Amino acid sequence: MKRLVRFHKAFLPAAIVSAALVLFSVFGLATKGFNLGVDFQAGVNEYVQLAYPVGTMRYAGGSTARLSIGDTTLSVVFTGDDAQSRTARWNLATVGTIADLAAALRAEGVEFAVRDGAGLAAALLVPTYQGDFVLSAAAVPVHRRARDANEVFGSVEEIRAAVGSVGSVAVQDVGGRESMQYVIRVGDDGSDPAFGSTVPAAIDRALEAAFGAGRVVTMRTDFVGARFSKDLANNSWKLFLMTLAVIMIYASVRFKVQYAAGAVLAIVHDVAIMIGFMVWTRMEFNTTSIAAILTILGYSINDTIVIFDRIREDHKLNPTDSMTTIIDKSITETLGRTIITTATTLLAVFALYFFTSGSIKDFALALVVGMVSGTYSTIFIASGFVGLWDSVAAKRRAKAEGQVGAATAR
Amino acid sequence: MNKTKRFLIVLAVLAVAFAFLFPSIQWYYLTPKEEQSLALGSREAIRDYAWRMARVDLADLESKVKAGDESPLGDRYDDFVAAAKKAYKELRMDAPAAWSAKAALAAYDNRTDALTELESLYRQRILKLKNLHGSAVQLGLDLSGGMSIVIRADLEALAERAGRDLSPAERDDAVVRAVEILNGRIDRFGLTEPVIRRQGEDRIYVEIPGAADPERINGIIMGRGRLAFHIVDEEATARLRDYLAVNPDGIDEQFRVADPTIVPAGFVARRFYRKDAYGLDEWTGAYMVITAEPGLDGNHIESATVGSDAITGQPEVLFSLDAKGGEMFYQLTSANVNKTMAVVLDDRVRTGARISGPIQASVRITGFGAEEANNLALILRSAALPVELLVESQQAIGSSLGEDAIRQGVNAVAIALIAVFAFMLLYYKGAGVNASLAQVLNLYLMLSILSAFNLTLTLPAIAGFVLTLGMSVDANVIIFERIKEELREGKGRKAAVEAGFGKAFWAIMDSNITTIIAALFLAQLGTGPIQGFAVSLAIGNMSSLFTSLFVSRLLFDFNTDMFKRNTMSISWRVK
Numbered sequence: 013m014k015r016l017v018r019f020h021k022a023f024l025p026a027a028i029v030s031a032a033l034v035l036f037s038v039f040g041l042a043t044k045g046f047n048l049g050v051d052f053q054a055g056v057n058e059y060v061q062l063a064y065p066v067g068t069m070r071y072a073g074g075s076t077a078r079l080s081i082g083d084t085t086l087s088v089v090f091t092g093d094d095a096q097s098r099t100a101r102w103n104l105a106t107v108g109t110i111a112d113l114a115a116a117l118r119a120e121g122v123e124f125a126v127r128d129g130a131g132l133a134a135a136l137l138v139p140t141y142q143g144d145f146v147l148s149a150a151a152v153p154v155h156r157r158a159r160d161a162n163e164v165f166g167s168v169e170e171i172r173a174a175v176g177s178v179g180s181v182a183v184q185d186v187g188g189r190e191s192m193q194y195v196i197r198v199g200d201d202g203s204d205p206a207f208g209s210t211v212p213a214a215i216d217r218a219l220e221a222a223f224g225a226g227r228v229v230t231m232r233t234d235f236v237g238a239r240f241s242k243d244l245a246n247n248s249w250k251l252f253l254m255t256l257a258v259i260m261i262y263a264s265v266r267f268k269v270q271y272a273a274g275a276v277l278a279i280v281h282d283v284a285i286m287i288g289f290m291v292w293t294r295m296e297f298n299t300t301s302i303a304a305i306l307t308i309l310g311y312s313i314n315d316t317i318v319i320f321d322r323i324r325e326d327h328k329l330n331p332t333d334s335m336t337t338i339i340d341k342s343i344t345e346t347l348g349r350t351i352i353t354t355a356t357t358l359l360a361v362f363a364l365y366f367f368t369s370g371s372i373k374d375f376a377l378a379l380v381v382g383m384v385s386g387t388y389s390t391i392f393i394a395s396g397f398v399g400l401w402d403s404v405a406a407k408r409r410a411k412a413e414g415q416v417g418a419a420t421a422r
Numbered sequence: 423m424n425k426t427k428r429f430l431i432v433l434a435v436l437a438v439a440f441a442f443l444f445p446s447i448q449w450y451y452l453t454p455k456e457e458q459s460l461a462l463g464s465r466e467a468i469r470d471y472a473w474r475m476a477r478v479d480l481a482d483l484e485s486k487v488k489a490g491d492e493s494p495l496g497d498r499y500d501d502f503v504a505a506a507k508k509a510y511k512e513l514r515m516d517a518p519a520a521w522s523a524k525a526a527l528a529a530y531d532n533r534t535d536a537l538t539e540l541e542s543l544y545r546q547r548i549l550k551l552k553n554l555h556g557s558a559v560q561l562g563l564d565l566s567g568g569m570s571i572v573i574r575a576d577l578e579a580l581a582e583r584a585g586r587d588l589s590p591a592e593r594d595d596a597v598v599r600a601v602e603i604l605n606g607r608i609d610r611f612g613l614t615e616p617v618i619r620r621q622g623e624d625r626i627y628v629e630i631p632g633a634a635d636p637e638r639i640n641g642i643i644m645g646r647g648r649l650a651f652h653i654v655d656e657e658a659t660a661r662l663r664d665y666l667a668v669n670p671d672g673i674d675e676q677f678r679v680a681d682p683t684i685v686p687a688g689f690v691a692r693r694f695y696r697k698d699a700y701g702l703d704e705w706t707g708a709y710m711v712i713t714a715e716p717g718l719d720g721n722h723i724e725s726a727t728v729g730s731d732a733i734t735g736q737p738e739v740l741f742s743l744d745a746k747g748g749e750m751f752y753q754l755t756s757a758n759v760n761k762t763m764a765v766v767l768d769d770r771v772r773t774g775a776r777i778s779g780p781i782q783a784s785v786r787i788t789g790f791g792a793e794e795a796n797n798l799a800l801i802l803r804s805a806a807l808p809v810e811l812l813v814e815s816q817q818a819i820g821s822s823l824g825e826d827a828i829r830q831g832v833n834a835v836a837i838a839l840i841a842v843f844a845f846m847l848l849y850y851k852g853a854g855v856n857a858s859l860a861q862v863l864n865l866y867l868m869l870s871i872l873s874a875f876n877l878t879l880t881l882p883a884i885a886g887f888v889l890t891l892g893m894s895v896d897a898n899v900i901i902f903e904r905i906k907e908e909l910r911e912g913k914g915r916k917a918a919v920e921a922g923f924g925k926a927f928w929a930i931m932d933s934n935i936t937t938i939i940a941a942l943f944l945a946q947l948g949t950g951p952i953q954g955f956a957v958s959l960a961i962g963n964m965s966s967l968f969t970s971l972f973v974s975r976l977l978f979d980f981n982t983d984m985f986k987r988n989t990m991s992i993s994w995r996v997k
């Protein structure tokens with residue numbers, strides 16, 4: 013028999029710590045609010061890359077040629093009748109200079125007129141962010157990144173000054189000044205129905221006026237209308253509350269009401285902690301964040317039910333033992349499982365954290381916080397609540413029995 | 423249940439899973455990129471491709487016949503030769519020794535038949551690939567690149583213009599018209615086939631994979647759809663048809679004909695469209711030569727309805743024009759009696775009707791089926807009651823960013839898998855092999871379910887999978903810990919396994935069912951990333967139930983009975 017760890021002694025301090033943390037989260041939410049992502053904030057997010065124009069590509073052959081420049085490869089897919097369909101592909105790291113690439117393209121029938129930077133490495137070419145280009149007799153412009161630090165131009169301040177005329181603008185750089193990539197966010201107050209199309213065009217014009225024609229490449233444009241973002245926010249809340257209700261019902265049927273309430277309390281606690289983490293670290297709150305919260309919801313409930321199952325079993329086996337003993341016993345027995353499962357899941361989450369970027373990285377970080385909180389809340393909040401319920405119920409019973417006893421004595 | 427039976431069930435599940443997964447493997451690994459590119463194109467682009475290729479091939483075959491070339495046809499004509507063989511068989515003719523151009527063409531009565539055959543062969547081949555893509559795992563926009571747009575039909579503005587509240591049927595009709603116009607316009611992109619879906623009452627969801635240029639998309643969404651009536655030049659139409667039969671490349675994308683003598687000045691060539699079985703615009707393969715300037719602009723239309731002829735009962739489209747339009751239409755029709763008038767929407771000829779005599783304000787067009795009549799009335803109404811489209815949200819992801827995302831996702835899955843394996847093997851020794859095998863199966867089942875239900879793989883969904891990999895180990899851990907407890911109490915291998923699985927069963931069921939309920943619930947109600955994530959979580963949980971409770975158990979039992987193992991390799995401490 014393993015030594016019994018007396019978890020119940022920590023229930024009260026844990027409740028105090030948790031209450032403090034939750035209050036801290038609510039305080040943060042009330043005072044600072046979410047750092048809302050574009051999904052929840054009406055407006056335009058335009059990602060731009062400042063770059064040097066290199067030249068233009070044309071294709072006059074009879075088939076359709078689709079150009080796609082990626083981070084490492086450049087490919088042209090030919091489909092059509094006058095030549096057999098084929099795919100031409102070059103590795104940008106090994107093809108050599110831009111002039112070498114132009115020669116290779118010419119052999120395939122694609123005219124790459126290089127006006128600038130012919131001697132530079134082809135790996136400097138800017139990817140075709142806006143999707144594949146269909147090459148035709150009309151020229152398609154091709155850009156390159158800065159060769160070295162001396163060529164870097166533009167800064168957050170310069171961009172802010174350039175697009176200041178468009179509206180209330182926030183500018184952020186993506187991956188440092190050397191990458192020359194920026195996000196420009198313009199809020200939408202809902203007064204202009206065509207906001208989604210006029211503003212990106214206005215941004216482009218303003219940037220080209222400031223940095224020179226052809227020196228701005230739009231990577232992507234996201235737009236969310238005022239009505240749309242409001243609907244999304246409302247739906248998310250409703251979904252969360254309804255999910256809680258569904259879990260509550262299932263857990264009440266399978267276990268008892270106090271277990272269901274304990275499980276839901278633990279979930280609410282975990283979500284509050286995660287929201288607090290997102291608020292205080294100013295992590296962007298978007299639909300991926302909602303997915304993270306929902307995951308923890310699933311994880312936490314899973315964790316809680318496993319321990320509840322053990323409590324139920326131990327209770328059946330030793331009906332005379334006090335609830336606190338049973339809870340301590342059950343948690344001790346499942347402790348090995350709790351630690352191992354948390355460890356393996358954390359391994360997976362850390363894989364996500366270290367091998368992805370952007371919103372998924374944030375997602376993984378939020379999950380780490382949520383999982384730690386989920387494991388903790390299962391032991392100290394959910395089980396603690398069941399213990400508390402039981403002791404309150406026992407006291408009431410004793411009181412009621414005492415009254416009955418008093419009544420008969422009289 | 424005995425072991426053989428259980429083993430057969432596992433094998434059957436694996437086989438079914440493979441059958442579901444196969445289209446994905448075929449599409450992503452065995453189809454060349456250029457074929458993919460063709461198959462991803464719009465139906466119109468495919469039609470166009472087949473049309474051109476058939477004419478090129480036929481010209482090639484005919485030149486071979488003319489040159490007296492008796493050598494067998496190359497690989498390129500394999501399909502055509504197979505079709506010719508079949509035709510020979512049906513005609514009860516003896517197959518020739520060598521399939522030369524002449525022998526293959528001899529299977530057909532005339533040029534047109536051969537051309538139709540060639541065209542349908544090309545078309546079928548690409549459409550088959552398109553279907554294959556349809557049954558493979560779909561990549562979400564965040565992985566494939568592209569853009570999604572939510573458009574709202576501005577019904578308030580429409581009601582304002584109409585000067586009254588719209589009835590539910592009218593509101594519905596307006597949104598249907600908007601979808602119709604979008605369908606027609608977006609199709610012309612031809613790069614990749616867009617997804618156009620109605621969402622809720624007044625929203626339309628448009629997804630264009632592969633393209634992320636908002637400029638191009640704004641060009642489609644803005645504007646109301648231009649409807650006009652043009653007079654057709656029948657002679658020039660016939661001339662163009664004959665010319666294109668021999669010169670399939672004689673017309674470019676702007677419908678300019680290489681030979682300037684065919685289309686007279688003041689006239690232009692346009693494609694003639696019909697609705698296909700899916701209600702999408704389909705080019706019929708024919709061109710019409712129409713006046714460059716419209717005879718009458720569609721904004722003179724006041725209303726359009728479908729009725730039926732009082733005597734013949736045939737469906738007919740009735741529309742009325744305003745006073746000025748009626749005057750213009752009268753002049754137009756009286757000057758062109760017995761000519762054909764084309765109804766053109768956004769440069770596409772939708773229908774042609776013969777002018778039987780001068781017409782003024784109220785027009786009746788007959789001579790088609792009920793469905794076609796409904797379509798025409800819808801088109802005419804879209805000119806009478808234009809619906810303004812507003813962009814509600816627009817998200818674009820460049821395809822190169824998508825490729826990065828896939829690479830990162832795959833890496834994360836691989837690393838997570840390896841890390842979890844290593845951990846399980848180190849901690850649980852022999853039993854860890856069971857858990858690892860169950861994990862591999864789990865991943866395999868998840869992918870096949872994704873493929874079977876045609877679900878979309880997005881980055882949040884990949885994240886969901888990575889997470890399930892971690893979480894589904896949980897079921898194994900619960901079981902193993904239980905088995906260890908039983909072993910500690912001195913039970914033998916077989917008894918410990920039995921008791922371990924038995925006692926762990928409800929803990930695993932309850933915890934997974936709660937998660938699945940929550941996930942399915944979210945998958946039903948959520949949208950976008952939430953949905954993708956919830957679906958993958960639900961799938962992962964279900965398949966982990968199967969692998970942990972069923973497969974892992976089978977592995978233990980096999981080891982016990984087949985190899986007569988009595989000891990357990992499950993921990994460093996408990997033997």
